[in-house]
């Protein structure tokens with residue numbers, strides 16, 4: 001008897017490609033094991049961060065071009081997420097504050113706002129599907145930097161609410177605090193938590209923890225059991241991701257591009273309902289981002 005396999009859609013909700021990494025080969029690996037859709041998230045070049053609006057525009061354009069290349073050459077459904085990475089803002093703010101004081105802080109905030117406006121232009125032109133990854137640093141920063149990040153994030157959530165745009169959040173590792181604290185910000189901003197995706201989310205997807213935000217579960221070792229145990233308490237659904245970094249200097253330091261397809265097969269073989277898998281890989285992404293390009 002042949003083993004049953006899942007032959008439906010398979011989407012990785014948080015994937016990076018690096019022009020100097022494996023690039024198209026990584027996308028091919030994903031497709032080879034059944035992957036059908038990628039959510040390509042903009043990642044700045046951390047060794048040479050964009051310092052002007054123009055540089056942001058160029059780096060967003062390069063992400064959009066990369067998505068197009070994968071679409072053309074590998075035939076995957078592609079969605080693009082653009083925005084100022086919180087680590088980029090934090091690094092820049094710290095650096096410019098040291099060199100220019102308060103004026104440097106203002107300059108970093110202004111660049112952040114410009115990069116949000118630019119991302120929204122691309123989304124409104126139909127070339128991108130959401131804002132992200134935005135949020136706050138995952139490491140400990142000085143209180144003033146954290147305050148700036150929180151202030152800018154709340155501002156951005158207001159804009160996302162007005163424009164009805166989905167956001168992908170990058171936050172610190174704590175299981176509960178980001179859901180509850182950023183959930184409160186969203187309430188103040190009038191943004192529905194249904195339009196908020198927590199990237200790198202812990203495996204517990206129960207509404208009680210998430211408060212209705214959409215968890216994009218990072219498929220780390222041992223997460224499957226927790227995910228399966230909590231999925232019946234997740235009313236809106238969840239997504240799966242690898243946060244694939246495509247960094248040749250750190251092979252094996254991150255999850256490979258085949259992980260979401262493989263874990264999806266694991267879930268299927270464990271008896272997870274087809275309906276749940278369709279929701280994760282097809283219906284929920286459509287609701288959040290619209291159809292792929």
Ligand SMILES: [Zn+2]
Nearest residue numbers: 014041133243
């Ligand atoms: Zn990322």
